[in-house]
Amino acid sequence: MTEDIRKRMFHEMQQKTAFDDARSAAYAYADAALERNVFPTPQALDNLAHFDEPLPDEPGDARQILQQLDRYGSPATVAQIGGRYFGLVNGGVIPATLAVRWLTDFWDQNTPLYLSSPVASSLEEITEGWLRGLFGLPDSTVAGFVSGSSLSIFCGLAAARQRNFERLGWDINRKGFIDAPRLRVVASQQAHGTVSKAIALLGFGIDNVEWVPADDQGRIETAAVPDLDGSTILVLQAGNVNSGAFDDFETLGRRAREARAWVHVDGAFGLWTAAAAELRHLTRGIELADSWSFDGHKTLNTPYDSGVIMCRDRDALVKALHAAGAYITYSENRDGMLHTPEMSRRSRIFELWAALKYLGKSGIDDLVYGLHLRARQFASELQLKGFEILNDVVFNQVLVACDSDTETVETIKLIQQSGECWVGGTSWQQHSVIRVSVCSWATTEADVTRAVRAFVAAREQVRKN
Numbered sequence: 001m002t003e004d005i006r007k008r009m010f011h012e013m014q015q016k017t018a019f020d021d022a023r024s025a026a027y028a029y030a031d032a033a034l035e036r037n038v039f040p041t042p043q044a045l046d047n048l049a050h051f052d053e054p055l056p057d058e059p060g061d062a063r064q065i066l067q068q069l070d071r072y073g074s075p076a077t078v079a080q081i082g083g084r085y086f087g088l089v090n091g092g093v094i095p096a097t098l099a100v101r102w103l104t105d106f107w108d109q110n111t112p113l114y115l116s117s118p119v120a121s122s123l124e125e126i127t128e129g130w131l132r133g134l135f136g137l138p139d140s141t142v143a144g145f146v147s148g149s150s151l152s153i154f155c156g157l158a159a160a161r162q163r164n165f166e167r168l169g170w171d172i173n174r175k176g177f178i179d180a181p182r183l184r185v186v187a188s189q190q191a192h193g194t195v196s197k198a199i200a201l202l203g204f205g206i207d208n209v210e211w212v213p214a215d216d217q218g219r220i221e222t223a224a225v226p227d228l229d230g231s232t233i234l235v236l237q238a239g240n241v242n243s244g245a246f247d248d249f250e251t252l253g254r255r256a257r258e259a260r261a262w263v264h265v266d267g268a269f270g271l272w273t274a275a276a277a278e279l280r281h282l283t284r285g286i287e288l289a290d291s292w293s294f295d296g297h298k299t300l301n302t303p304y305d306s307g308v309i310m311c312r313d314r315d316a317l318v319k320a321l322h323a324a325g326a327y328i329t330y331s332e333n334r335d336g337m338l339h340t341p342e343m344s345r346r347s348r349i350f351e352l353w354a355a356l357k358y359l360g361k362s363g364i365d366d367l368v369y370g371l372h373l374r375a376r377q378f379a380s381e382l383q384l385k386g387f388e389i390l391n392d393v394v395f396n397q398v399l400v401a402c403d404s405d406t407e408t409v410e411t412i413k414l415i416q417q418s419g420e421c422w423v424g425g426t427s428w429q430q431h432s433v434i435r436v437s438v439c440s441w442a443t444t445e446a447d448v449t450r451a452v453r454a455f456v457a458a459r460e461q462v463r464k465n
């Protein structure tokens, strides 16, 4: 590296003009985010061509780089921090957590070990205890902080694989699957795609799963779950990604404990209902499970990315994810990498800790229950306008149909193009449907009414065409 660019970087750290620019641009973005078009305009998408350039030969200018990114990048974002994005299951962002992110970006902590970041290690441990209390999980439960549920589901099933094989006298880490005794995996046909991915990554094979049918709401058919035993991993769901429905954790949890089967709960967005008094009944019996995966970036509205694995069997989780190296110094304190597949990791704990501390128990309850109220408002306003609601709105998901599949599909397209709000489509009981997910604290009653107007206008246009 030339002396010249090194000098420039010291200068930039001292002058902070690029940081000031970033702050101004971010504030302008935040001011526009509540009112602007949700999906980028065609013009904004065309302007992405401005990034199509060869890798520069020479160093650039920090402020110019930022300016280019703001000018052509900001308009090509999807306005997810506003209140009218209802696609996927995407949370907004709590301002306090953004502020914490800005500060801790300067810290640039790497979090594998206590020795690499005492503050991250301490806050991971504190947050682990808070979450255990919030969800009413067993005292022995530990947490690992990862990028999202894709990875936390993987961790839960890895711990399950470890424990169940160990009971059968098999060290899966050393011996692998060749000549291994057989483990069983039982899951709902409505399990999330990332459950199948974890099953595939862990070598079980998707075709070897005992797939159980789901009922008309998307809950696993409790009576159709086969006999369980100590070699079984049962995957349940707190929050079906389409309907928001919850499995019967109490009945199946009891059966699993008796049989010594491992239960993993995929609670990506739905587990948070355990922290809301009016919705807590949905998660009755979750404490009977062995591992739980969920996100901070969905229901809790932390910035991306933030996922958590919680596991009552620390030994199984650590054995499944442990790594060694002569230079890795484990300590008496918490070493985060023992609970995660990654070694180096960004310090996402600060934002999760801040979200919990900022909201407190009553704020979390308000946030979670508020999403439910807005979803119910959505459903009832749409129904009044002649749309069909296909699911019981038990939490934050609403499945909507027009008069025919074609009308539904065309209506989705026009809603998306309108920029007024954004919803996606899905398939539900062999029909095309509109899928609404209310997941942002920033969604107001007025936002819902405005979105419903966009639904009506889009359907009218389709009927005219």
Ligand SMILES: *Cc1c(COP(=O)(O)O)cnc(C)c1O
Residues within 6 Å of the ligand: 089, 147, 148, 149, 150, 151, 192, 194, 239, 240, 241, 266, 267, 268, 269, 295, 307
């Ligand atoms: C979103 C989601 C996932 C995947 O979570 P990511 O955080 O996107 O990796 C898994 N299961 C369910 C039920 C989900 O809603």
